[in-house]
Amino acid sequence: MMDKIKEIKQKVIESLPKKVKVKDVEFEGPFLVVYVKNPQELANADIVKKLAKDLRKRIIIRADPKSLKPKEEAEKIIRQIVPEDAKITSIFFDEEYCEVIIEAEKPGVVIGKGGSTFRKILKETGWSPRVVRTPPLKSKTIESIRSYLLSVREERKEILKRIGESINRPILHADKWVRVTFLGGAREVGRSCYLLQTPNSKILVECGINVSGNQPPYLYIPEIQPLDSIDAVVITHAHLDHCGLVPVLFKYGYRGPVYLTPPTRDLMVLLQLDFIEVASREGTTIPYESHWIRTALKHCITLDYGVVTDIAPDVRLTFYNAGHILGSAIAHFHIGEGLYNIAFTGDFKFERTRLFDKAETNFPRLEALIMEATYGGSQDFQPSRKEAEENLIRIVNETISKGGKVLIPAFAVGRSQEVMIVLEEAIRTKKIDEVPVYIDGMIYEATAIHTAYPEYLNAHLRDLIFHQGINPFISESFVRVDSPSKRQEVIDSSEPCVIISTSGMLNGGPVMEYFRALAGDEKNTIVFVGYQAEGTLGRRIQKGWKEVPFTVDGRREVVKVNMRVETVDGFSGHSDRRQLMNYVKALSDKPEKIITVHGEESKCIDLASSIYKTYKIETRAPMNLETIRFI
Template structure:
């Protein structure tokens, strides 16, 4: 059946469902959604359950597009007359191509109304389809620029979404039934995550990252025949925004990929921020730049965002659902439903099966599950992390000890995730008098990443949301935090009073942490505190192992006299105990488990232990292997 025939069939079914008097002028696939164009969006709004019924019966994600729209100037006044005054509207933007109006408000719940009642009133009043976002407590330059850019490419986006929509909903021509996964990186190693999921009809790439120690083998095996040409890929799915998963996605566009990248909204924003920063770091180190900022824009232009729990067609025979992974903001376990009930497979990305200050634990219940690819960063038999409370007490103890001897605490941390966890712990420690009230300097992309966290509070756990929005206490806005935004201030921090410095990069492979190390490493009063995983081959791992002289550039070395402290327990990864518990709690139990994203001995040990305890078939795959699932 050709697409036009399919759309006509869907339009006929829609006309059977809609009440008399509502006209449907056009039906079109737009990305994973079915867009219904109508002259009567107000009547659709009156029928509160109609869209839900259509979505259920047609088994499609439905969006209503009005063909007749009120003038934006008049619509602004009508919106403000419908929405209660307490909403705190800060911005209204009209997208004529989609017929949507984006309303930014301090209290989005007031704009939405009970069960969406106020949104329906807005549609009835102006015809436009309203979407509501929260006004960020900390303004994010990245979010602002992403929104502006996405508005600037409206026409191209519309054409792209229609092209992708027709590709997703093409007729299945192959009668064979099989599912294969090819490992293109991240097996028996940490970094360069990339996996190719294939059926006779479709190909999907999961993640495309770099390796933290990228001097050798820093790129996934993107040249192998299974993935070429890149134009044959149906989709790229991004689990989260750490560079070992997202750094090289723009490279795909440089070499011919023109399809969508699916992620959660915060993952899209964080990934673009970190990709641009990644280019800047490489430029400063005088290394070969893998792609340009134009390729990052190509990624944004082709991005499609999905919220947790939204079941979405991404290929004729593949549905994708994201579930909370508990690792960093917007991190997701990607669950794929293949064929008409043929097979189900999930990729955890990085995940945390324990509650943290920022997030709820990773989801462990799925509708169906036959195979699971799970990370094993802390999969070794002795990889037990202390409780978060004990980790925080050790951090407080270290900070107190260093400040008492008039030293400075340097904490290298990932801009996304780890930095915010440490910030919350230190802020509470000061508020409760557990550590002295000193300045905490943030250097690198940390403040901007924190601003993005406040843009998406629905992705934070309920305790933190309540603290910020009900109790009016936003710990990220505490006076102790000071952004280092110039070389002059960095110099003052180095020469100034005892303090805490949280700075990127987390594994010390570049970034502003090198400035602090250069200036402060020689003084034994100071301390370098590791709060996250240090991959093999990184400078952080070498110092952690005890190196007392480390290279800075080609000619200079740094003598390490300052105290080295490792505070385990802040990781966004599950430890060995949690990994085993996760497997025990996963519902339904998978038939096969593949242990990935960990040092070789850890992935092998975890696979062996899972098999012994749970009698599930396990594999510790190597790179460049292909597994047939069915």
């Protein structure tokens, strides 16, 4: 390894202009850090771009600590350089990394056109600037993640160095093959987990829990044992059926990187903490303790969409927008030097929604696609988004006009924000009377995380936020419910209102209290906007049960359901059958092989056979524990 890094240092020196004085180079996860004595010489962006191209590596330039301006002086210079309207809220110096972290309301202004302001800061202070957004809503999750990562930054540096060395290890096997083993999520929804393997690398894509939360993927099979033989874990999005068991990997010995987008990291931590909290509150055994969530977090490496990154000796990863939830990604793997390209869609929506652009179809190359099939059945058509919205607005209006309350059970991440945007616009454009929209449960926190990553929202919403100054998430129509007394107030009030609350299937959470209080009155309405699994209270109500059993403080009672019960389809974050088929057609590069997963057995098989018949692409709907070879 020493030789390798010496060799790379030599290449760096050769690639850079002679005047640049390279002190050291070092791996940091998938990045190559170049310590320079005179970083001001690198103020020209093209030099670094050329270096990255010459080395085929992602480069971070840092100043040699000796060439750094003292912190107080540097802060003064930064405040002078950065225009006022960037609205800097704090500046923090990280001596370990020779970095200055600038928190600002408008990070783009700190970066400057083409990174010009950034480079000016580097040139004049020696410190490498890193900019983070000051979120308009305070997110406890983001704050505690940031402060935790700062507190472990020395350990993290060691971790990243080790990961970097592993990525850059020599290639041992000359054989060329690519295969995928299905450890979970094949012919089922839940516990997604796939092993992508080459002779030299093992990549675990997803590590989820199943719906009931108690059946893990087949993590004990020899392909991934010992767990530390895995090179990298890649997570497409924060739903627990995709990432719920990542901490378990660490509990049983994994110590490698977890690659995900920045919003996925934050939402994942939020949902994992909630998962074990709910489980321990309900007295079920939890698969891991909270410190394993932190251990996993320490190993997270975030990547934005479109950035090509080495994650193993012969594997490059690029995330693309999946349109499903905030930060959701299609994971595209480039294997070998042009040998093979394979993408995992994760969950994806091939339709523009209120929040996100539709899933990406444009890949440089694509030989194989592993795609979801949740709505892969031949009858799985959903109404259009427009119809769904009109339906929802109509129902809300009808209820309000009678003086009733509308209760919308929703899962914290995804549907909640979608519905919020619809209601906000409807109120703003007077399609609905101005009534309060109460937000209860984890939804508020999840929404706060959305506001921290506006660049992950679609162009329309970004335009609204950045150029028209309208951030629908922080609209005054939304009222946060953050205490039992406040909740009681909402329930007791005689005014009409809308309540969005977790959980989405009425199997726990504050929605239960609202339902119990509101169910008896026929003026009120409950609106289901998401899938209700068999066996949940939500499903029973949806089916028309007029009396439902309830347990309150250990006492059993029966709740009479007199309220209006409505289901509004069309808000799903999953592609329906038509969108799934259209997605395959829209791909810029027609794959040779398509594998269907993340759907009931019949849906995976149906979609696979329809794709084969329609597009003459070889398809398979594998079982868990099977391995398919691609090349």
